[in-house]
Amino acid sequence: MSMLTKTGDASSRGGAGESSTAPLLEVRDLHVEFHTRDGVAKAVNGVTYDVSAGETLAVLGESGSGKSVTAQAIMGILDMPPGKISQGEILFRGRDMLRMSGEERRKIRGQKIAMIFQDALSALNPVLSVGYQLGEMFRVHQGASRKEAKAKAIELMDRVRIPAARQRVGDFPHQFSGGMRQRIMIAMALALEPDLIIADEPTTALDVTVQAQVMELLAELQNEYQMGLILITHDLGVVADVADKIAVMYAGRIVETAPVQDIYRRPAHPYTKGLLESIPRLDRKGQELYAIKGLPPNLLHIPPGCAFNPRCPRAQDVCRADVPPLHPVTEQDGTELPGRGSACHFWKETLDA
């Protein structure tokens, strides 16, 4: 029953550089804060990134690094209050979504930008059949009748390869396995063939064998429709498999950006380097793992200067005083490394260490 496949081929993945048009989505200097009883939690502090059609951007970070909050701000599903976008812009095809009316945004949400959530069991409504939930997209956005919507729901379930779609369209979420539920989430996001999909930890709750199935399906569909994909995850392995470029987040800021091939070989930020070194590896069996000391900062009290300085092996006085901007990373001789940036005062030293 199973098959042996090569994962993707080189030609299908190189979609990034080909489009000469402006990026699909640009996030510029985004700031999000939450007003709580204990003070203002600064969840996102100046995030800038962009995604083009057919490209996969992986946003990597630990819990509390602001990666999901950024995604929620893009989707316009942030709870406000307590959340507040205090600064920045989110440009979709050149238009700032933060200045649009609610009605305009609703037209984009689902139709142009869709989201896949982490936990499919809690993201799906348990008292409605999956067919009804899938069909809702067509009824609401395209004014389809119930019958049409059901037919399209079956078609979608077929496309994400749920066996016996016609029989299962009336089933409820709890009747599906974890991998199948995640497929339904993907089908829902794909329903209106959006230009951009934001996947927030789409496989974290799944077993590795199912994770491989789901990631393969996602890559295939992305390729078919030339969609942009923002993949939010903390799994360095998944990122290495599918991403074109990577943005590493820490305490609400992007600390490093790079094309996927470069970052694993030569990280330019001590945090990225620490994360990569803390993965158990073959050649370090029996030895102590490298561990980043300490804990991620409390967002109510982000340390002054570089937020990583209390945990950083390279920290100097300058790190405790000045917030490092995202420096463009170059070779020692000044040769540019396209797409690379590091928010570290000592990126040069880190790159060659």
Next chain:
Amino acid sequence: MPENPQPTAADSGAGAPDDVARVEAVMAEPVSRGEPILSVRNLVKHFPLTQGIVFRRQVGAVRAVDGVSFDLHQGETLGIVGESGCGKSTVAKLLMNLERPTAGEVLYKGEDITRLSGRALKAVRRNIQMVFQDPYTSLNPRMTVGDIIGEPFDIHPDVAPRGDRRRKVQELLDVVGLNPEYINRYPHQFSGGQRQRIGIARGLALNPEIIICDEPVSALDVSVQAQVINLMEKLQDEFNLSYMFIAHDLSVVRHISDRVAVMYLGKVVEVGTDQEIYEHPTHPYTQALLSAVPVPDPSGRDQRERIVLTGDVPSPANPPSGCRFRTRCWKAEERCAAEIPLLAVPERFKDSDTPAAHESACHFAEEKDVVHA
């Protein structure tokens, strides 16, 4: 140990008092060299499926664990990997005697602990402790850290006399790398990694010989995982502990384990040293599992051969006949549906000295080069 003058109701199941004394004596002895400290033989756990309210009748059974055998030696780490629903956590519960097995035995220093109850069982449990998966739900939010770590002493008062407990708890906090002054804090005042350290301190409180870790790091962030794994390795060397390390993260299991058992649908399909399992897997399921692990290295990702299994794990209430993996296996033939493959060194490797010569439950076991986790 002081004799309890008033036997409680729970003691009655333990049999004659000299039986209890015998078990307690066995528990106190060190394990002899070369002997496994824990042996599991043909362990079976079926959860009955019933129908009807007044006249309940059994209509079937979920075969969560169906004939599992392995040994654990002193100072060794045995990793158990498998997908969710394969029965790894049920094995952990059976070893702790939190569930009674349907059949089979768990021999701890030669004593079958599944038949014990009352005081004899209590003596065994002192030596086998557990660290749970989720540090957010396994610590009582209304108890202070001191109460949580000190609670084992309430149950086994002979380990630490009453006046000595506070000092003991502070020592334990220090051992797991927490500030001893945190003794009066509550769990919510700690981060995930710190909470897992509290769980480990509680597991260590009674100086056990075996610690069963059920996914101890999977709820933690990547940068904190490494801290906890390092701590567990340090403690193992310091106290000569034996670990049973259950996890689904194959690279973590490889790092910490001396031997690894792979489970599928309630059965062990392959067991061997970490080198044998990860470098020379011979069971198709192990090969598929290993190839599915994303490798944190993008170079050559397009050339990588990956075995993508189709479909889901079958229901353990109605497992396939013969080999349980045959419904998803690319090698399956008629023989696989008819004959249950035994967990043994495959015939073709029997006399050879290769690392492929380890136990594997497949009729067509052979090596296949897969990408390693």
